[in-house]
Amino acid sequence: MDPSSRLRGWVELGIKTGEVYNSMLSSGSSEVFIFSDKYQVAGELAFYTPGQPYTYCVNLGRRMNQYDIWGGFDRLLGQDAIFVTIGEGDMPEALEKAFESHEKESFTVKEGDRILRQYSIFRSYDFKGLEPRKTESY
Numbered sequence: 001m002d003p004s005s006r007l008r009g010w011v012e013l014g015i016k017t018g019e020v021y022n023s024m025l026s027s028g029s030s031e032v033f034i035f036s037d038k039y040q041v042a043g044e045l046a047f048y049t050p051g052q053p054y055t056y057c058v059n060l061g062r063r064m065n066q067y068d069i070w071g072g073f074d075r076l077l078g079q080d081a082i083f084v085t086i087g088e089g090d091m092p093e094a095l096e097k098a099f100e101s102h103e104k105e106s107f108t109v110k111e112g113d114r115i116l117r118q119y120s121i122f123r124s125y126d127f128k129g130l131e132p133r134k135t136e137s138y
Contacts, residue, residue, distance in 0.1 A: 008109075008111060008116055009109035009111075009116045009117050010044040010047075010048045011048055012109050013041075013044065013045070013048065013084070013107065013109060013117075013119060014044070014045060014047070014048025014049040014050070015048075015049075015050070016107050016121070017034060017045055017048075017049045017082060017084060017121070018049050018050040018051070020082050020105070020121060020123060021034065021049070021053070021082060024080055024082070024123060029079075029080040029125075030079075031079045031080070032079065032080045032081060032082060033053075033054075033055075033056060033076050033079055033080075033081045033082075033127075034049065034053055034055045034056070034081065034082045034084070035055060035056035035057065035058055035081060035082070035083055035084075036055070036056075036057055036058070036083065036084045036085060037057070037058050037060050037062070037083075037085050037092065038057070038085065038086060039057050039062075039065045039066075039067065041084055041085070041086060042055045042056065042057040042067060043055070045084060054072075056072060056073060056076075058073070058083075058095070058130065060092055060094055060095075073127075073129070073130055074129070076127050077127055077128070077129055078126060078127060079127050080123070080124060080125050080126065080127070081099070081124040081127055082121060082122070082123060082124070083095060083102070083121070083122040083124055084119055084120070084121050084122075085119065085120050085122075086117065086118070086119060087118055087119070087120065088106060088118050088120060089120055090104075090120075091104070091120075091122050091124075094130065094131065095122075095124070097128075097131075098124075098127060098128055098129060098130050099124040099125055099126060099127055099128065100125050100126035100128065101124075101125045101126070102122045102123060102124040102125065103122065103123045104120055104121070104122050105120075105121045105122075105123070106118065106119070106120060106121075107119045107120075107121050
């Protein structure tokens, strides 16, 4: 096991997210925001996605972090989004309810033949807002 593997693959994920972003804009989305449910993913996407877009980190039951203080989801109603999460899985139920529809794409970061990480990337349409969450821990 290589403990430094968690430091690699962010460039590739940023490029892929940028491609999805541009594809959504060219397909008719007027505004697209990028978010994750993981602090590290949101931060790395803010740096490695071309243009260094502002990113968001949704609270689905984790402890509070800086993204919660910055806020901003309330200003995004009606926009389309890209949700990126680690692993192969479905859209979390709270986020399914927050969008009119979504499409999933899997993305794998490899180093040679070795898989470093897998992501689920969701093209999400017409953001309807999130249920407010009470801060449970800091």
